[in-house]
Amino acid sequence: MRYLLLLLLTYSLYAAGFWTLSGLDKANIYVVNKVDYLEASTVNIIRTKIKQTLEKESIKVNVQDAPTLMVSLEEIEGDETHYIYLKLELGEEVKTFRKDFTETFAITFQATDFIESDEQELDATVLESVDYLLAKFVEQLQEDKE
Amino acid sequence: MRNIFILLLLSLTLFGSNVDKYAKSEGFERDYQTALLKAKKKNKPLMLVLGADYCPWCRKFERKTLSSDNVKSFLNKEVITLVVDKKFDKESFPKRFQTNITPKVFFINPYIGKDFYQTVGYIKKKDFLKKLEEMKTLYKGK
Numbered sequence: 001m002r003y004l005l006l007l008l009l010t011y012s013l014y015a016a017g018f019w020t021l022s023g024l025d026k027a028n029i030y031v032v033n034k035v036d037y038l039e040a041s042t043v044n045i046i047r048t049k050i051k052q053t054l055e056k057e058s059i060k061v062n063v064q065d066a067p068t069l070m071v072s073l074e075e076i077e078g079d080e081t082h083y084i085y086l087k088l089e090l091g092e093e094v095k096t097f098r099k100d101f102t103e104t105f106a107i108t109f110q111a112t113d114f115i116e117s118d119e120q121e122l123d124a125t126v127l128e129s130v131d132y133l134l135a136k137f138v139e140q141l142q143e144d145k146e
Numbered sequence: 147m148r149n150i151f152i153l154l155l156l157s158l159t160l161f162g163s164n165v166d167k168y169a170k171s172e173g174f175e176r177d178y179q180t181a182l183l184k185a186k187k188k189n190k191p192l193m194l195v196l197g198a199d200y201c202p203w204c205r206k207f208e209r210k211t212l213s214s215d216n217v218k219s220f221l222n223k224e225v226i227t228l229v230v231d232k233k234f235d236k237e238s239f240p241k242r243f244q245t246n247i248t249p250k251v252f253f254i255n256p257y258i259g260k261d262f263y264q265t266v267g268y269i270k271k272k273d274f275l276k277k278l279e280e281m282k283t284l285y286k287g288k
Binding site for chain 2: 018020097143144146
């Protein structure tokens with residue numbers, strides 16, 4: 001908790017996030033869906049959206065040993081409303097600053113969103129949220145290219 | 147007791163290592179008094195960068211802004227640079243420069259030891275260069 005409070009006191013007035021996406025030229029796509037009511041076609045659209053976003057930014061997809069860009073969707077139970085927690089994360093192997101410079105898997109970008117929706121609007125709301133998360137990712141990419 | 151002391155010393159060395167490494171590679175001073183004397187001798191303002199080891203914005207500010215070519219060449223020419231950690235170096239610089247918000251940069255007039263310009267938070271290199279120019283103009287009209 002204290003760590004979180006301290007992090008809140010470190011900030012920027014000008015930037016997208018404290019992540020650094022410089023040099024990212026390839027990524028693989030992974031979608032984790034834990035929302036039962038979401039249509040399979042929506043999950044496919046999410047994959048397509050990520051692929052198109054990456055290709056537009058000249059990032060190769062489906063390459064061996066590339067970092068993974070993941071969208072995960074998790075539902076928090078409600079009565080008639082669906083509450084969904086969405087995460088867009090980039091995970092990759094990194095070398096740490098530990099005493100033996102251990103290599104480990106790390107999250108090097110994260111954007112999150114929390115939405116609520118009724119069942120009829122669920123798929124559209126989820127796709128809107130994915131667009132928002134991908135926009136945050138692109139903003140960070142472009143900022144780090146400057 | 148001896149073991150505790152060694153452990154403490156080791157942990158301080160490990161915590162301090164990143165900022166020490168950064169200072170060494172970029173030519174930043176680590177001691178306030180030494181930097182102040184140097185600034186006075188060269189008639190340049192002292193730039194104190196206050197960061198913290200838990201602060202991701204500080205690391206990004208160092209990597210992307212302070213280490214960029216244009217900013218680096220300005221700093222080498224116009225100021226004396228000092229980097230301190232707000233927690234681990236807290237005894238080594240005046241309390242008036244202590245702050246809750248990081249990263250924070252103070253530009254200090256070395257003759258009176260007071261800051262005349264500050265920046266707060268991560269700033270992109272292009273914007274930071276503008277601020278450096280503003281600072282330079284202010285210092286010249288001191």
